[in-house]
Amino acid sequence: MIIKFPAKKLGNLLALVTTASAVAFSSAANAEWKGWNIHNTDYPVTVALESFIKEADKVTNGRVNGRVYNGAVLGSQSDSIQMLQVGAIQFAGFSLGPMGDAVPEVNVVSLPFIFKNLDHMHRVMDGSVGDKLSKAMEKKGIMSLAWYDGGARSFYNTSKPIQTPADVKGEKFRVMNNELYVGMIEALGGNATPMAYSEVYQSLKTGVVDGAENNWPSYDSSNHYEVATYYSLTQHLIIPECLCVSVAAWNRLSPADQVLVKKAARDSSQLQRKLWAKRDEESRKKVLAAGVKFNEIKDKKAFSDAMKPVYAKAVQDNPSLKSFIEQIQSVD
Structure with missing residues (x-):
């Protein structure tokens, strides 16, 4: 169709x-x-x-x-x-x-x-x-x-590093226009704001949103690192x-x-x-040299555990995803 x-x-x-x-x-x-x-x-x-x-x-x-x-x-x-x-x-x-x-x-x-x-x-x-x-x-x-x-998408924002899911609570994060991404932010206690990519820089600068998420090259090429100076390596979406x-x-x-x-x-x-x-x-080195405050989250279990409702709703809406999830998780 x-x-x-x-x-x-x-x-x-x-x-x-x-x-x-x-x-x-x-x-x-x-x-x-x-x-x-x-x-x-x-x-x-x-x-x-x-x-x-x-x-x-x-x-x-x-x-x-x-x-x-x-x-x-x-x-x-x-x-x-x-x-x-x-x-x-x-x-x-x-x-x-x-x-x-x-x-x-x-x-x-x-x-x-x-x-x-x-x-x-x-x-x-x-x-x-x-x-x-x-x-x-x-x-x-x-x-x-x-x-x-x-690439792998991670969180970046204007006020503080994201270390645990609690750091997302109450924050306004721009996401791509997809119900799954909205659910992801809401499961962490944040407020999801679907928005055109072209609008993100100004929205970060003026406080319409507190943060966004993307990979290193996009964070660099969009100049978002100029206005959202905290980059937390969650790698939540690949x-x-x-x-x-x-x-x-x-x-x-x-x-x-x-x-x-x-x-x-x-x-x-x-x-x-x-x-x-x-x-x-190259992008990672460039933005770090520009003064971006970077932190790596080595144990992401608290973040991934918070996604259980997102998975449950996705499978409820589309039962065919269940077997795909199982197959992906079985690959070493």
Whole structure:
């Protein structure tokens, strides 16, 4: 089932579908793929996506070629999910956070503390769980060719370090627009404020919110470290990203080209993870040198224990998550 969207957006998508169809008709021998990307030119995901389409072009002798459109110029991620479903674009680099609206099973990776650490996330997503999530996405017109690293999100705020769940009580924290993230803050006794990312800096500066949460590179590139000078390493959310393709575009490829394109995607994933690790360390050093007050929470049990109601509600709302949770937790 495709997500419903407003008439104005529908008109834009239909225009893109018409354009995509015209390209496919006029160039039947080649698959000219449009790629969506929210990040700017030097971001690890951007470099990896561009490497992918360049390699796909090379190994298929031009039968799969295309371009990555960076900076969300083709629309928001919710727009692009819809465009991928209807075949108006052919590939994208997505965070799995917003994907849950289209594919409810994917919400499992948005559960706080579902992954032990980044290495655990990689093992899970590169294994049978990742394959099953891609199968669930495939039913909605999208499939994952490879899993990218989205880093680990931690709390940062303006007034004090977060050492225990009690330090969150009464604090106003900006979260992404997802019921699971709202529940996460409320389970810690805080007040969750869903808000557009572009509004967070000013809201931190003026006290509309006391804090937010994100990974080191985003904390750095957004300049949030200038106004929220306490960074507490909770790593409560480790949300993978994917190199996703339109099932319609994928099915038009020959089996031989599918093998070649998938390998190009997997190779791009290894590149992205290396670049992400480097960028993560560079951002951490930069903000600490700027005077950010950093504390690491070595024992996160009190935080993870507080998430039991969040898990219970998630499973109640979507019983299919139960088996995914069990499978993820069984991976060493």
